[in-house]
Amino acid sequence: MPGYSINREDYLKRLRRIEGQARGLQRMIEDDKYCIDVLTQITSVTSALRSVGLGLLDEHIRHCVMDAASSDSDHGDAKITEAVGAIERLLRA
Amino acid sequence: MPGYSINREDYLKRLRRIEGQARGLQRMIEDDKYCIDVLTQITSVTSALRSVGLGLLDEHIRHCVMDAASSDSDHGDAKITEAVGAIERLLRA
Amino acid sequence: MPGYSINREDYLKRLRRIEGQARGLQRMIEDDKYCIDVLTQITSVTSALRSVGLGLLDEHIRHCVMDAASSDSDHGDAKITEAVGAIERLLRA
Amino acid sequence: MPGYSINREDYLKRLRRIEGQARGLQRMIEDDKYCIDVLTQITSVTSALRSVGLGLLDEHIRHCVMDAASSDSDHGDAKITEAVGAIERLLRA
Numbered sequence: 001m002p003g004y005s006i007n008r009e010d011y012l013k014r015l016r017r018i019e020g021q022a023r024g025l026q027r028m029i030e031d032d033k034y035c036i037d038v039l040t041q042i043t044s045v046t047s048a049l050r051s052v053g054l055g056l057l058d059e060h061i062r063h064c065v066m067d068a069a070s071s072d073s074d075h076g077d078a079k080i081t082e083a084v085g086a087i088e089r090l091l092r093a
Numbered sequence: 094m095p096g097y098s099i100n101r102e103d104y105l106k107r108l109r110r111i112e113g114q115a116r117g118l119q120r121m122i123e124d125d126k127y128c129i130d131v132l133t134q135i136t137s138v139t140s141a142l143r144s145v146g147l148g149l150l151d152e153h154i155r156h157c158v159m160d161a162a163s164s165d166s167d168h169g170d171a172k173i174t175e176a177v178g179a180i181e182r183l184l185r186a
Numbered sequence: 187m188p189g190y191s192i193n194r195e196d197y198l199k200r201l202r203r204i205e206g207q208a209r210g211l212q213r214m215i216e217d218d219k220y221c222i223d224v225l226t227q228i229t230s231v232t233s234a235l236r237s238v239g240l241g242l243l244d245e246h247i248r249h250c251v252m253d254a255a256s257s258d259s260d261h262g263d264a265k266i267t268e269a270v271g272a273i274e275r276l277l278r279a
Numbered sequence: 280m281p282g283y284s285i286n287r288e289d290y291l292k293r294l295r296r297i298e299g300q301a302r303g304l305q306r307m308i309e310d311d312k313y314c315i316d317v318l319t320q321i322t323s324v325t326s327a328l329r330s331v332g333l334g335l336l337d338e339h340i341r342h343c344v345m346d347a348a349s350s351d352s353d354h355g356d357a358k359i360t361e362a363v364g365a366i367e368r369l370l371r372a
Contacts, residue, residue: 002128011122019115026108035095035153039179042146046139046186050370052118053135058363060128061340062356069345077341084337086132087366091329092278093139143277151270154247155263162252170248177244180273184236185371188314197308205301212294221281221339225365228332232325232372238304239321246314272318279325 003063004056014052021045053090057083096156097149107145114138146183150176189249190242200238207231239276243269282342283335293331300324332369336362 004011022045028038065083069076097104115138121131158176162169190197208231214224251269255262283290301324307317344362348355 002125002131004122004128004131005125008122012119015115015119015122019112019119022108022112022115026105026112029097029101029104029108032095032098035097035149035157036175036179038095038097038149039146039153039183042142042149043179043182043186046142046146046183049135049139049142050186053132053139054363054367054370056128056131056135057366058359060132061344061363062359064128065340066348066355069348076345080337080341080345082129084333084340086129086136087336088333089136090132090139091333091370093136093143147270147274147277150273151266154251154270155266158247159255159262159266162255169252173244173248173252177240177247180243181240184240184277188311188317190308190314190317191311194308198305201301201305201308205298205305208294208298208301212291212298215283215287215290215294218281218284221283221335221343222361222365224281224283224335225332225339225369228328228335229365229368229372232328232332232369235321235325235328236372239318239325242314242317242321246318250314268315272315272322275322276318276325279322279329 003059003061007055007059011052011055014048018045018048018052021048050090057087057090096152096154100148100152104145104148107141111138111141111145114141143183150180150183189245189247193241193245197238197241200234204231204234204238207234236276243273243276282338282340286334286338290331290334293327297324297327297331300327329369336366336369 021041025038025041025045028041061083065076065079068079114134118131118134118138121134154176158169158172161172207227211224211227211231214227247269251262251265254265300320304317304320304324307320340362344355344358347358
């Protein structure tokens with residue numbers, strides 16, 4: 001079970017909202033909304049995605065990484081390297 | 094007409110793809126996919142959104158800001174201030 | 187003359203402060219300061235740099251891009267493409 | 280001892296280089312260098328700072344957080360919350 005499974009429903013709810021926002025962006029484009037208003041909405045969706053990512057990362061470190069480290073130090077080290085790589089990709093997205 | 098209207102179909106296509114990715118993220122959560130794989134997919138959606146935002150910004154400066162500046166210098170100045178504010182929000186999203 | 191020259195002294199002052207912060211970071215490392223406090227300071231320097239970058243970008247669009255566009259539409263277009271490229275690099279830094 | 284102390288000299292070297300880049304930026308402004316070239320250099324310094332931050336974070340999780348977690352689960356939890364907060368601030372810098 002992945003670390004986020006305790007809050008699965010919360011994540012699904014947030015992702016459904018993000019999906020709805022992506023549909024809303026299409027309507028804005030179809031309705032010729034002002035560019036800056038579309039950009040503001042894109043910023044809001046990006047921010048919501050980042051927040052979901054940070055939540056998943058928190059639970060990943062709290063559960064998967066910790067479990068790995070407590071059972072086998074090398075395995076824990078590999079999990080930390082992997083998590084930091086994911087943070088780096090998130091920073092440069 | 095907003096600056097992006099020339100490429101409207103292209104933006105709609107990219108946003109439909111982003112909407113599909115947001116649905117795909119929900120399936121990943123439902124299927125207990127590995128946290129790091131979900132994070133990688135979140136990075137990919139964030140990057141796609143950023144790219145749409147940059148495209149809109151490019152056309153906004155190229156059309157709306159330029160038109161405003163050529164008709165009235167003060168109006169152009171106000172449009173530039175507004176566009177830089179949108180860039181700042183995008184940077185901090 | 188670049189667009190930022192009107193506020194040259196202000197930019198120099200902010201960059202001297204950033205240089206001082208980079209020296210302060212070295213002292214923190216030499217003094218074994220707590221990792222999270224060093225990270226908070228890194229965030230603060232990054233944010234100060236971003237803010238200088240946004241200021242330069244604002245004046246670049248307001249002066250260089252506008253001047254280019256008013257003298258020659260193709261030259262203006264090339265300047266906008268170049269500026270959007272710089273924004274994209276800043277976003278992914 | 281903080282987690283980064285093993286690589287202290289490496290971090291100091293990178294921060295001295297960043298300090299030198301901040302001085303180089305002042306020279307660029309004094310010499311009226313082209314805005315886009317200054318922006319490219321700002322992007323490079325930002326990226327170098329981010330990279331130092333990610334390195335510190337890696338060692339913080341690998342050492343401080345792991346040590347805390349292995350001695351006391353509540354203390355480990357608090358350290359993870361603190362580290363994720365630092366990542367969030369880095370993302371929004």
